[in-house]
Amino acid sequence: MRRDGRPAVGMKPVASGCERDHEGWRNEDALALMAASEPRPDYQLLNPYALPEPTAPQIAAALAGVHVELPTLLAAHAALAGQSGGRVLVEGVGGWLAPLADDVEQADLVRALDLPVVLVVGLRLGCLNHARLTARAIVADGCRLAGWIGNQVEPPGPHADAYLDLLDAALPGPRLGLLPYAPGTPPAKLAAKLALG
Numbered sequence: 001m002r003r004d005g006r007p008a009v010g011m012k013p014v015a016s017g018c019e020r021d022h023e024g025w026r027n028e029d030a031l032a033l034m035a036a037s038e039p040r041p042d043y044q045l046l047n048p049y050a051l052p053e054p055t056a057p058q059i060a061a062a063l064a065g066v067h068v069e070l071p072t073l074l075a076a077h078a079a080l081a082g083q084s085g086g087r088v089l090v091e092g093v094g095g096w097l098a099p100l101a102d103d104v105e106q107a108d109l110v111r112a113l114d115l116p117v118v119l120v121v122g123l124r125l126g127c128l129n130h131a132r133l134t135a136r137a138i139v140a141d142g143c144r145l146a147g148w149i150g151n152q153v154e155p156p157g158p159h160a161d162a163y164l165d166l167l168d169a170a171l172p173g174p175r176l177g178l179l180p181y182a183p184g185t186p187p188a189k190l191a192a193k194l195a196l197g
Contacts, residue, residue: 008087009037009080012047013073013109014061014100015093017054025050029091032187039083048076049100058099068101073109090115096134096141107141116146118176121167122153128166135171147173149194152181 010033018025023043030047034040049068051060061068080088090113092106099105110117117138121131131148138145148171150164168175177194 006087007038007084008089009039009041009084010034010046011041011077011080011088011090012093013076013090014049014051014057014068015047016051016057016060018050018052020052025052033089033091036187036191037084041080041083045076045079048072056098057093058101061101068104070104070108070112074112077113096137105141107138107143110143111141116144118146119148119171119173120151121148123150123156123160123163124154127163128170131167132170135173139172145171145173147176147195149176150178152179155181 010030012027012030012033015027015030018027020026026043027047027050030043030050034043034046037046049057049061049066049072051057051064051066053060053063055063057068077088077090090109093100096106096119100109109115119131119134119138121127135145135148148167150167152160164175164178179190179193182190
């Protein structure tokens, strides 16, 4: 989003599997979003709920004695939007249907902010079913699926192109990019392979 030189920030509203440093609980994904953001946001706005246990967000919150609240997430997003001219990329946690709390779903945040959804599909055995079910759930929840990104999470197999063709035909949004299997590649180099505005 920052290729045009304009400000843009990332947000990871809820993160599980955080590690403690001298500033508190921190999440690897949230720190990567922070490094890519301009202006550099306050960590507590970027990641309002940093949870230690590496498990589903609702379970991690319960184990930490925390209740994830939608107004807190909305306030953090509003502050980030004010700093970035409204350009905030929000990363989910645990998959579309992983609840954030007994009374907060990821779709609640997406609907409240009227965000388009980009589905990231880990390209491996089972991804056709998983991607199609997730896309259906996004639409059924009243949210907009803007497109999808293929993520080669393992070396491509002999049927990799067939998977992409089937996903292109089955998913209700365009493919916005394909991230190759490239461990250790800097995120900025991978981001150049995406068509996000």
